[in-house]
Amino acid sequence: MKTIKRSLALVLVMILTLAMSVTVFAEGEGAKKTFTITVNEAKAGHTYEAYQILKGDLSKSQTTLSNVDWGTGIKADKKTDLAKDAKAYVEKLSGMNSSDIKAEAQKIASALSATVAGSVSVTQDNAKTEITGLEPGYYLIKDKDSSLKGDEAYTEYILNIVADTTITPKTDVPSVEKKVKDTNDTTGDTTGWQDSADYDIGDVVPFQLTATLPANVESYKSYYLKFDDTLSQGLDFNEGTVSVKLGNKDVTSFFKTNYDAAGKKLTFTCNNILAEGFEAKNGETIVVEYKATLNKNAVIGSKGNPNKVKLEFSNNPNNGGEGDKGETPEDTVIVFTYKVVINKVNEKNEALDGAEFTLYKKIKGEADKEIKAVISGDKNDVFTFSGLDDGDYVLKETKTPDSYNTAKDIAFTIKADHSIVSDAPELKSLSGDKVTGNITLKADKAEGSLSTPVQNFKGSVLPATGGAGRVAIYVIGAILVVGGGIVLVTKKRVK
Known part of the structure; x- marks a missing residue:
C-alpha cells in the first residue's frame, strides 16, 4: 500500500490558516503508541475535539504513515462519499492544493461520526492545553458543535497527521465602538469623535459606529453583519441621515436600516459584506454615521442619556458563514444635559x-x-x-x-x-x-x-399732589402766615 510522506502532508493537508510546528525525534528512539496535540494560544470557553479520519502505522522516525485505513471518526455510510476506499482517499488528498484541502475539510466534517478520539475544554486563556492519548493517523481538529456563545468564533478546521504536535487555532472576531461629537454653540467649536457630549434639548446629535472586521473574514464564503444600536428615551433617530462606508467606498445601499421608535431600537444589517460590489477584506473597518435629536424626555444630570451598540456577526467559517452567529459586548456613549x-x-x-x-x-x-x-x-x-x-x-x-x-x-x-x-x-x-x-x-x-x-428690592416712596405731602405744605404755609402776622404786629407796637 502506498505510504504518505509526512513532509508532503504538511504542505497539502493543512488549512492555510493553521500555524503549527512538529516535534521530530531522533532515529532509534522508537515509535510511540499514543501522541499529544498541544493547542497553542488556546482560548477560554473553547472545547477542541480531534476526530480520526484515517489510521495507520507511524514509522519509528515519525515521518511515514503506512497501512492506511479509515479511522473511527468517519461514519460507515459516509466513507464512500469521500472515496471508494482509504487508499483511494489518500491518493485524492495527495493531489489537492491548499484551497481544495480547505473545501475537503468541510466535506469531511459532514461525514463525522459520534466518536471523538480526544478532546480538551479550555478554562483559562493561554493555559497549557493538550489533547492526549491519540493513536497514529490523520485527524480533523475542530471546536465542539454549538459550544460557543457571545464574542467568540469557531476555529477553522485543522487537518493534520498526528505525532506529538503543536497547533495554533485560527480564529478572530470583529469589534465595535460607538462615538459622539460635542459642540459648544457659543464658541462654535466641535470636538472629534469621543465617548460623551452635552447638548440642548432640541439639538441634533451626530453618532458614529465603527466595526473592525476579523483578520480572517475572507475565509468565509459569506459574512453576516448587523449593528444593533439602542438609543435612550431622550433621543429620536433622524430618518435620512444614515451613511455607511468601507474605507472611502460608500456601501450604504448594502445595509438595511430599521428603527423601532417605541423600543428605541435601531439596526443596520447586511447579509453578506463579502458580496460583489462590497467585497470587504480582512481587518478593514465599516463606519456608520447617523444623527438623532435630543428630546423633552432627556434625563437631566449625571445619569445622562446612554446609547449602546453591539455587533451580531457570522462566527463559523466552517459552514460558509451560514447559521452560527456571535455577538460582541456593548459599547456605550452618553449625552448629558x-x-x-x-x-x-x-x-x-x-x-x-x-x-x-x-x-x-x-x-x-x-x-x-x-x-x-x-x-x-x-x-x-x-x-x-x-x-x-x-x-x-x-x-x-x-x-x-x-x-x-x-x-x-x-x-x-x-x-x-x-x-x-x-x-x-x-x-x-x-x-x-x-x-x-x-x-x-x-x-x-x-x-x-x-x-x-x-x-428684587422695593422702590422708593415719593410724595404726590393731593396726598399727605400736600397737607404738610398747607400746615407749613399756615405757620409761615401766622408767624408773619406776629412779626408785623410786634413792629407796630414798637413804633
Missing part, C-alpha cells in the same frame, strides 16, 4: 410672586437663542430652564413684581467636564461662572442643576 433654577426672592430672601424671566443663550454668528422657563413654587417664584449644555447665557427679568425695581441682566457661563475616552463615560464636574449681575450659582452634579436666588 443640564438645568438652571432661579429662585425669585425679595430683599429679605422671602419668596416673591409676580416676576417673569427669559433666558438667552449666546450663539456664535447667530441671534441669541431664547429659552422659556417652567414656573413652579408656592408663589410662582421658581423658574426652571431645562435641557441646557455648556456655553454663555444671559438672564433677563421680563416682568417685575409690583412696587419692586427690575433686577439687572445677569450673564453667566455653564461649564462641564465629561469623559472624552472611557469604557464607562461619566460627568466629572459641573459649574457656573458669574459674568455680571447679583447671583451665586450652586452646582449639583447628580441633578445636573445650577441654582441661584435673584433678589
